[in-house]
Amino acid sequence: MSLESALDEYPKEIRLRDGLNVRMRPLEPDDHAAFHRFFTALPAPELLYIKHRVTEAEVVRAWCESIDLGRNLPLLAWDGDNIIGVCTLHQSLGGWKRHIGRVSVHVHPLFRGRGLAQAMVAEIVNVARACSLEKLEAEFIGTQNGAIKVFGLIGFGELARIPAYVKDMQAITHDYVLMGLDLLTDDEFAGMG
Template sequence: MCVDFAVAKYPVTVRLRDGKECTVRLLQSEDAPRLYEFLRAVPEEERLFIKPRLSARLVRQWCRQARPEENLTLVMLHGDRIIGEATLHQRPGGWKRHIGKVTVLTHPEYRGVDVAKLLVKELLEIAPHCGLERLEAELNGERTVAIRALYQLGFEQWARIPGYLRDMRFQPHDYVLLGIKLVTDEEYAVALG
C-alpha cells in the first residue's frame, strides 16, 4: 500500500522558503548521474551513514535496484539538479518492523531554505500508510540544520552519545538518535469514534 500511495502522489511541486519552485518525486533509474553529482557535493561527514564508500557504480546500483517497499527514496529537484534526498528505510520483518528510519541530505548551496524539512514532511505523510508507528533518524552531532528541521517537524532527541561515531578518517563524532511517534490509521479511526 505504501508504494501505491507514493507513486500516485508524485511528482509534486513545492516552494522553498526563498521562493524557488522545486519538484519532489521518487528516485528513478535515470537519476544516477545527477544523484552521484549531488552526493559528491555533500560533505563527507554528512554522508557518514552511507555504509559503503561512495562510487558512481554504487549510485547506479542504488537507482537501478530501487525497492520502495524497503527503501523509498524521494529526491527534490531545482530544474534538473538534485538538491535534496530523503529515504524512508523499512524492515520487512523482525522486532523493529513497525519502526522506519529516515535519512536526509541537502546540497550545501540549498541550506537554510527548508529542503530537508519539506522532504521529511513528505515521508511523515507516507509512513503511516506503510504500517509504521514510529520513525527514527540517526545523525552525527554536527548536522545541526537537519536536526533543527527534524525538531520542527516533531522529532525528539531519544539519545546522544558523545564521540561514539568515527568517520572515514577515524575522527570522532557525536551520535544523535531522534524519533517521532506517528498517528496510525487505526488511531485516526478511534479518535473519530
C-alpha cells in the first residue's frame, strides 16, 4: 500500500455514535475559508497551544496554496459545508525521524464528545500504516488531559513527560508530554485477523 492508494478511499462517510454522518477527506486548495472558519470557532485558551497563528486567514490560505499531503496530511471531517474536525499526519520524509509520523487532532467545540476525535485518529493510523511508517507520535502540554485520554484509548502510550519544558503563545510554561504508538505493517496487521 502507498499514500496514494490509502487516499483513494476518500471521500469517505462515517457514522458517529449519535447517528451523525460525517464526510472525511484530505484538505483541498478551495477549503481555505471553511478551514479558517473552523479555527476561529476554537476557544481562545486552546489557540494558545497551537504552534501557528491559525486565526489569521492568510496563514490558513498559505497552507491551502501549498498542500503537500506526503508531508502534511490534514484529514478533514465535514458536516455539510462546515469542517467539524481535523486530524493531521506530519511526515519528515528524511532524517532520523523519517519512520515516525506525528499526529494532531482538533474537533469543533459543538461536535465534541461524540467519538469524532477517536474516529479521526483511527483513520490516520490506517493511513500511516499504508505509508509504511513504523511509529506515530503525538505531543501535548500536560493540561491537555482530554486529548491524552483520546490517544490512550487508540493505544498510544506515554513516552516522556518533561516538567515545565514548553511555553504556550502567552509564554506560560507547561509540562511537555510525548505519546507514541508502534505500527504493525500491513502484513502483520492482516495476520492478526
